[in-house]
Amino acid sequence: MKAGGNAARDAGWPGDLLGPVSSLPEFSRLWVAFSGGLDSSLLLHVAAACHPDVTALHINHQLQPNHEQTEQFCRDACARLGVALVVERVEVAGSGAGGLEDAARGARYRVFRRWVDDNDLLLMAHHGDDQIETVLFRLLRGTGVNGLAGMPHTRPLGRGRLYRPWLDISRERLEQVAMAAGLNWVEDPSNAGHAFDRNYLRHAVLPGLKVRWPGLLKRVAHSARACEESEQLNQRLAELQWQACSDAGRLKLEAFRLLTGPEQRNLVRWWIHHQGWQVPALSDWSQALTDMVGAGEDREPEIRGEGFSLRRYREYLYLVPNIDVPEPSVWLAPGPPMKWGRWHLQLMAGPSPVTAKTPSPPIRVSTRQGGERVRFTSGEHSRALKTWLQEQGVPPWERALLPLVYRQEQGINELIAIGDLWCSEQYSGGGHAGGWRLIVERDCD
Template sequence: MKAGGNTARESGWPDDLRGPVSSLPDSSRILVALSGGLDSTLLLYVAAACHRNVCALHINHQLQPNHSQTEQFCRSLCERLAVPLLVERVDVAVGESGSGGLEEAARLARYDVFRRVLGAGDLLLMAHHADDQVETVLFRLLRGTGVTGLAGMPESRRLGQGALFRPWLAVSRDRLEQVARDVGLSWVEDPSNTSLAFDRNYLRHAVLPGLKERWPGLLKRVEHSARACAESDTLSHRLAELQWQMCSDSGQLRLASIQALSPLEQRNLVRWWIHRQGLKMPALADWDQSLAELVQAGEDRTPEIRGDGFSLRRYRGYLYLVPNVEVPAHSAGLEPGRTLQWGPWTLRLTPTATTPEAAPPPIRVSTRQGGERLRFEEGGHSRSLKTWLQEQGVPPWERALLPLVYHETPGASELIAVGDLWCSEQYSGSAPAAGWRLIVERDCD
């Protein structure tokens, strides 16, 4: 069978390649992530032979000198196979490369597109194979990782509104190349694939050939180890979920409950919590020690662990995971009908009548400066805001960020709302006396 001819849509592909592709779950669309390289080109042929709802998705990172030719190759290939093709061009600026380098920046940009493009019921097929899996596991091992990293790439997972599948994780690169050459397939060679400057290429070209020669069953062995790690990882998650149910109240961990867990379980639970919030583990050499101190500290102490974009803190018997929040440094006016974003709070002033009789007095929003007083009823006694916030159990870091809303009249300034915790009856309820309703909402985090 010649891949370039009309027979490309025939399902005469070898069973070891066709089997994992033909047995995919039902889907709205099957999108093949097509780089134009050997593996994904072959995958497109096999997928198109097995399914009617196949299309291809090519991301042009515009990084390689031959990127236009690669894009053109994908276009011609899809035309020949009568498969619809979606091409997305992305700009990966050198400045965005961050600590992981340009390759990592390109990978992240690619996954952003995948997430955006995948609709409900769509499957995205990637052509990762067994050698890719070994490289991934070794690479992570060398960088230092736990069982989650050593589990390698999963065969499938949710992505955007759809799911990602890697049907060929058990097939070796040699096997794919052999089939591709047998059928006379053509593909594009990525010039960067040979550069040993990239860690992955160094592993692929300088390390793995020797390891494979010495241990011919290397691919299978690493696959088994990765699978064992994936199972341990699943069990650790399951344990964390169960212990979360036992130890949490309203999204925080009860210190008394986690103190009863072993240090190993505490670390597992907090790690799971951090990942579940979409955050990264703090890069601390003494993480184990820091967490133990945070959990065991006396109530009179306020230690904290700072991570990338968040901190772990304790307050009144609870452990909090606090995402970093920025609020304006200066006070701001709240214009009627306009929305004001204040960190995670959104503020709006809306008229209760379709044609309000008068404009509201100026409304100003600011953070605590100290000494504020709160009056619950008109003409009633005022009380200290600080004491009231303490009584409400608002943690100190939150008190410093809360938007305080003032109604300004000549010579006087009156506090009419404290974040989403309290609002004067003048501006709230079914018939606010001011004729304007103040709405303060906090985004769920």
């Protein structure tokens, strides 16, 4: 903890720090991400001086030996300022593929998204030195222009927005102001070592770069802005090409093939990001897309990402979320809709009154087991379900998730519905066998 006197809530903070915090976009509620460190402590004081109702949000990752003392420091600091405080303790389970830093960041942002409500604004104390670290870190990871644009001043966060008012101010300036104000803060013990990549850049790389190039912060900020503008153009191009190449949420290969390789990769990355997923870090995106587009119609190529996969079926590309296959067999009783995978099924009374003489039929819902046959109208021969689904153009991964609905009684095992693709006239339209109606809908409906 840094020693010093108590900084008053209404202290005369310098204009270069006060200005960006006082002129914020409109918001319903103002949050400050408060770790207890120098940067966020100073931001909380300045925000409290500018705005009457501020709420601090402290996330305790429980990773450092002094985490309880840090949490108590945050409670005391907010009490002195008269600022409301929300404290969340999180479990950072394992380091995952991105290391402990990424795991902690993921846990932190999940909390942010849970608390930040409609039109809320969350302030974060990232500064110019953080921006340099981010750009260098992403450069060393081999990122594209999107990553080299660095951290944006503002972006959507859950139902609200994240805002970084001090991204153009150096860490040295923040420390100068904090020391002059006699501000207290807590040092994170992990920041002193070189174990984490960002700490290594901060302590071993950036000091020498700043000596060699005194205007480093402005130089990197200029390059980051240029990359941001380039990325905005990429995004706009992808939006226009999506309008020309898409059909019902899919990409038409006929139109997609007319794009250049860079345009194809840009469009697919935009599509993945637009759906809320992380773009997979492939060693050769160009080859992966070439293989997918050029695969024969009898092939089922895919590119797997975290929580989804990019797949091809016939002349279309699909983004397919990972969905667990529902229970293989369940009974459907009359009443409220039953959720089954990403479907909702309901057995309800039809227009004609249901009496004790017309009890609800025994209805079973199942996944495909293989060899199913269906008779669409009475008197006609049954057909192989597999062949009919192929004729309807249903992709293979969709077939495995379709709810097949059977009427099963007295030795009868009759297929009466196939997802939302077909329903027997006895349970739809005006038929309503025995007064009962069957409704099958997707979640997206």
